[in-house]
Amino acid sequence: xxxxxxxxxxxxxxxxxxxxxxxxxxxxxxxxxxxxxxxxxxxxxxxxxxxxxxxxxxxxxxxxxxxxxxxxxxxxxxxxxxxxxxxxxxxxxxxxxxxxxxxxxxxxxxxxxxxxxxxxxxxxxxxxxxxxxxxxxxxxxxxxxxxxxxxxxxxxxxxxxxxxxxxxxxxxxxxxxxxxxxxxxxxxxxxxxxxxxxxxxxxxxxxxxxxxxxxxxxxxxxxxxxxxxxxxxxxxxxxxxxxxxxxxxxxxxxxxxxxxxxxxxxxxxxxxxxxxxxxxxxxxxxxxxxxxxxxxxxxxxxxxxxxxxxxxxxxxxxxxxxxxxxxxxxxxxxxxxxxxxxxxxxxxxxxxxxxxxxxxxxxxxxxxxxxxxxxxxxxxxxxxxxxxxxxxxxxxxxxxxxxxxxxxxxxxxxxxxxxxxxxxxxxxxxxxxxxxxxxxxxxxxxxxxxxxxxxxx
Amino acid sequence: xxxxxxxxxxxxxxxxxxxxxxxxxxxxxxxxxxxxxxxxxxxxxxxxxxxxxxxxxxxxxxxxxxxxxxxxxxxxxxxxxxxxxxxxxxxxxxxxxxxxxxxxxxxxxxxxxxxxxxxxxxxxxxxxxxxxxxxxxxxxxxxxxxxxxxxxxxxxxxxxxxxxxxxxxxxxxxxxxxxxxxxxxxxxxxxxxxxxxxxxxxxxxxxxxxxxxxxxxxx
Numbered sequence: 243x244x245x246x247x248x249x250x251x252x253x254x255x256x257x258x259x260x261x262x263x264x265x266x267x268x269x270x271x272x273x274x275x276x277x278x279x280x281x282x283x284x285x286x287x288x289x290x291x292x293x294x295x296x297x298x299x300x301x302x303x304x305x306x307x308x309x310x311x312x313x314x315x316x317x318x319x320x321x322x323x324x325x326x327x328x329x330x331x332x333x334x335x336x337x338x339x340x341x342x343x344x345x346x347x348x349x350x351x352x353x354x355x356x357x358x359x360x361x362x363x364x365x366x367x368x369x370x371x372x373x374x375x376x377x378x379x380x381x382x383x384x385x386x387x388x389x390x391x392x393x394x395x396x397x398x399x400x401x402x403x404x405x406x407x408x409x410x411x412x413x414x415x416x417x418x419x420x421x422x423x424x425x426x427x428x429x430x431x432x433x434x435x436x437x438x439x440x441x442x443x444x445x446x447x448x449x450x451x452x453x454x455x456x457x458x459x460x461x462x463x464x465x466x467x468x469x470x471x472x473x474x475x476x477x478x479x480x481x482x483x484x485x486x487x488x489x490x491x492x493x494x495x496x497x498x499x500x501x502x503x504x505x506x507x508x509x510x511x512x513x514x515x516x517x518x519x520x521x522x523x524x525x526x527x528x529x530x531x532x533x534x535x536x537x538x539x540x541x542x543x544x545x546x547x548x549x550x551x552x553x554x555x556x557x558x559x560x561x562x563x564x565x566x567x568x569x570x571x572x573x574x575x576x577x578x579x580x581x582x583x584x585x586x587x588x589x590x591x592x593x594x595x596x597x598x599x600x601x602x603x604x605x606x607x608x609x610x611x612x613x614x615x616x617x618x619x620x621x622x623x624x625x626x627x628x629x630x631x632x633x634x635x636x637x638x639x640x641x642x643x644x645x646x647x648x649x650x651x652x653x654x655x656x657x658x659x660x661x662x663x664x665x666x667x668x669x670x671x672x673x674x675x676x677x678x679x680x681x682x683x684x685x686x687x688x689x690x691x692x693x694x695x696x697x698x699x
Numbered sequence: 700x701x702x703x704x705x706x707x708x709x710x711x712x713x714x715x716x717x718x719x720x721x722x723x724x725x726x727x728x729x730x731x732x733x734x735x736x737x738x739x740x741x742x743x744x745x746x747x748x749x750x751x752x753x754x755x756x757x758x759x760x761x762x763x764x765x766x767x768x769x770x771x772x773x774x775x776x777x778x779x780x781x782x783x784x785x786x787x788x789x790x791x792x793x794x795x796x797x798x799x800x801x802x803x804x805x806x807x808x809x810x811x812x813x814x815x816x817x818x819x820x821x822x823x824x825x826x827x828x829x830x831x832x833x834x835x836x837x838x839x840x841x842x843x844x845x846x847x848x849x850x851x852x853x854x855x856x857x858x859x860x861x862x863x864x865x866x867x868x869x870x871x872x873x874x875x876x877x878x879x880x881x882x883x884x885x886x887x888x889x890x891x892x893x894x895x896x897x898x899x900x901x902x903x904x905x906x907x908x909x910x911x912x913x914x915x916x917x918x
Contacts, residue, residue, distance in 0.1 A: 508760070511785055515809075516708040522812020523714035530814060531721050538721065549710065 253335050253445055254438035265434035274437035275386060277334045281444055282379035284330060289372030292316075292323045296369045310360060317365025324368030324452045327375075337445045342367075342454045343462075363455060371451035375444060382440035389433035396426035495674030498667045509560050517553040521546055566608065573597065574604040578611055578629055585615045587624055587651070593631040599645035603695040606671055607631060607647045610693045613664045614649040622653025622689060637694040638678060644694040657683040657691075668693075675699040700748035700825055701725045705735035705764060706783075707756045711811070715751070718814060719821070732756050732763040739771060746778055749825045753808065754784040754791070765791055772798060781824045783808040789838045792831065793913055800905050804830030804864075819869075829864035829904045836862040839911050849891050857884040862907050866900045 255261030255270050265271060299316040302309030328339045342364045403419045454462065528542035561567075569577040574596045582589035596604065611629055618627045630648045637644035659666040659681060672679045677695040702724050706712040709730075716726045727747070729735035735752065738744065750771065752764040768780045772795075779802035782795060792805050804824040810832070811817045820830045836859050840847070847855060853874075860870045871881045885903075889896050892910055897903050 511755075512708070515785070516711055519809055519812050520708065520710040520714040522809075523711065523718050523814060523817075526812065526814025526817075527714070527718040527721055530718075535721075542717070 253337060254442040256435050256438050257442060262435075265438065266430050268434070268438075270441075271434040271437050273334065274439075274441040277331075277444070278379055278382050278386060278437060278440040280330070280334065281375065281440075282383045284327070285372060285376040285379050288323055288326070289376050292320050293369055293372045293376075296320055296365070310356060314356070314359035314362075317359070317362045317369075320365040320368040320372070321362070323372060324364065327368075327371070328448065328452050331445060331448055335441055335445055337448075339445075339448045339453045342452070343458050367451045367455070371447060374447060374451070378443055378447065379440065382436060382443070386433050386436050386440070389429045389436065393426045393429040393433065396422050396429065400426070491670075491673040491676070494670030498670035498674070501667045506560070506564060509563070513556045513560065514553055517549055517556065521549045521553065524549060563612075565605070569605060569608050570601075574599070574608060574631065577604075577608050578631060581608070581612055581615055582629060585627070586619050587615075587622075587627050589615060589627045589629060591629045591631075593629070595633055596631055596645065598633045598643065599695070599697045600699050603645045603675060603677075603697060603699045606668075606675055606677070606695055606699075607645055607693065610647055610668050610672065610691070611649055613668050614691050617657060617665070618649075618651045618653060618689070621657065622651050622655075624651035624653030624688070627651040633697060634694075637696070638680075641696070643697045644677070645697055646692070646694050648690065648692045650688060650690045652688045654685070655683045655687050655689050656685045657681065657689045665691075701727075701745075702749045702751060702821070703727050703729065703735065703739065703747040705729045705732055705750070705752040705756065705767070707731065707753060715811065718818075722818060730756075731758075732767040736767050736771065740774070746775055749779045749781060749821060751781045751783065751821070754782060762791070765795060769795060769798075772803070777802065779824050779827070780804070781806070781820060781830065783811060784832075787832045787834045787838075789835055789842065789913070792835045792839075796831075796908065796913060800829040800908060801901060802827045802829075804828075805835065806830060806832040807834055823864065828866075828901060829908075831863050831908075833859065833863055839908075839913055843911050845892075845910070845912075850888065854884055854888050854891075857881065858888055858907065861885065861888070861904065862911060864900075864904050 253270060253274070255268055256265035261268055261270075296313075296316045296319075299309045299312040302312060325341070328341065332338050400419055400422045403422070524542050524546040528539045528546065531542065532539040566577055566580070568580050575593045578591050578593050582591045599607070611631075615627060615629075618624050628648075628650045630646075632646055633643055634646050635643050637646070657665070659669050665681065669679045672693055672695065675695050676699065677693060680692040681689070682691075683689040702719055704712060704715055704719075704726060706715065706728065707730050712728045712730070716728055719726045727738070729738060732752065735750075739746065739750070750768070752768055754762055754764040756763045765782060765784070768782050771778055772780060776799060781804040783806060784791065785808050787805065787807050795805055796803060802824055804820050806817075806820060810820075823830055839862065840855075840859060847858075850858065856874065857870060860873060865873070867878055867881045867885065871878045874881070886896060889903075889906075892907075894906050894910060897906065
């Protein structure tokens with residue numbers, strides 16, 4: 243469709259654009275003449291035999307169905323002729339006619355296959371094209387040749403008038419000469435326009451009979467529209483699903499943050515704050531008994547000193563629980579080693595090349611391992627635990643490199659992510675980063691936790 | 700005196716026990732409210748002179764201590780109770796003081812670190828007085844429906860100290876003025892608020908708290 247306008251402009255400028263005055267000198271005219279000549283020869287030598295074969299085969303159908311055997315190859319021949327004709331037009335005129343759809347498959351049964359082969363519309367339309375093209379090119383060729391010959395003859399006659407030949411006859415007057423020259427010009431223009439019109443007509447005929455049929459084009463357009471609609475629908479469904487996942491993980495992240503805040507509040511309340519109050523009581527006691535019982539006061543002061551040191555240790559732990567300094571200073575590798583060193587259960591750490599992971603992913607990985615090792619120490623009854631951390635090019639869920647952390651132990655298993663528990667909070671934190679969280683903990687068979695976090699996070 | 704303490708933090712329980720023992724009291728400690736209630740309601744067990752309880756204790760770490768205190772006061776209205784709380788809330792105070800204010804105290808736990816103040820509160824509550832944390836008093840004053848604009852700033856200070864349950868002598872010490880000046884302020888305040896003059900410190904606290912509508916949230 244889109245190629246129609248420029249093609250006609252190139253093929254027949256005299257008829258479709260303002261190229262009328264230049265018509266006899268335009269390249270399109272000589273191409274048109276060549277096209278009509280070649281087209282006529284081709285229609286005569288190839289199109290005509292194809293038509294004869296097809297018509298003969300069709301005529302043989304009533305004769306014991308003999309034609310049914312000949313018709314399919316005859317139509318295939320017509321198809322081939324159509325293809326060759328499209329190629330010729332493309333080469334000679336530059337007008338590209340789209341190829342029609344491939345032959346429709348028949349059915350499973352041989353009768354339906356035979357029927358499909360015998361009624362192939364592409365073959366029949368190519369046959370019709372052969373007939374019409376032969377007639378049209380013949381007419382155009384005759385007309386162009388006649389006009390050109392007339393023009394040449396007129397020029398020869400006029401030359402004889404002007405040279406004043408002896409038997410010039412009654413028309414050899416000045417007026418007659420001018421009239422003759424006008425006729426020559428008109429013939430020349432008519433021949434040129436006719437040559438261009440011939441090509442234009444043939445191209446349009448080819449578009450109609452050799453291209454895809456209107457119904458096929460409509461079907462193709464509909465199929466395209468349907469597939470675009472399906473793509474849009476599935477994109478919309480994917481977007482909705484993504485939105486659902488995001489609102490879920492956002493809620494989980496908020497909950498995880500909330501749980502974390504409550505944990506910090508509880509740690510501060512049950513820990514440092516209580517210790518400081520107790521310290522105040524102990525120091526107050528020491529002051530009150532200092533004069534009466536100096537020995538008791540010294541005891542109380544020693545007690546207070548111990549409490550101060552314990553409070554400091556507890557605050558250090560608490561601060562590490564909020565964000566460990568070693569993670570920011572030395573990276574996840576060192577932070578994991580520090581975690582392993584503090585664990586009462588022996589832990590083997592394999593970690594290297596973790597710099598590719600983002601700081602948020604590293605922090606999440608750290609807390610996953612910290613919580614997992616705490617659980618190992620508290621509940622698993624394990625003799626050894628194993629931490630592996632690595633950046634892998636492609637995660638289980640696809641889409642880019644991930645920081646993969648695996649914590650295994652040989653304990654009693656049975657770990658779960660009960661709501662409100664430490665692992666459940668971490669699961670929310672991991673989900674908020676678009677990570678995956680896979681906990682396998684069968685009874686009496688150890689626990690394996692695999693967490694993957696997108697490096698970009 | 701015989702004192703029972705319910706406090707889940709071992710450290711603080713130890714500290715308070717040692718402090719009160721060094722002051723010559725007999726002390727029994729419990730780690731949970733349930734354990735404490737069971738011990739005090741067992742048949743044949745004499746009631747202590749004072750119960751000191753934390754609000755937040757296992758198992759739920761919310762207000763077990765407060766509920767236990769309210770429950771025990773409903774069984775024994777004469778039991779002196781001093782409630783220690785991580786956060787003081789007018790609402791908690793209102794629940795605690797709803798059934799009477801005699802021999803009842805409600806203070807911020809952090810105040811325990813000021814040992815002298817704590818021992819003073821212990822003595823006042825055991826003696827049947829009322830101790831209300833200054834923070835609760837300021838909350839009550841801030842939410843009072845009454846207009847306190849008639850009171851001078853000094854009178855408002857005195858009113859706050861009265862609401863905390865302090866005696867005239869204690870108020871005089873705190874404001875570094877003479878007892879006569881405090882008595883003049885108290886008389887002025889009571890007349891401005893339209894309350895009857897009363898020499899009894901406890902009845903006066905009750906009147907002030909009632910006037911300030913401590914229990915407003917419960918009605």
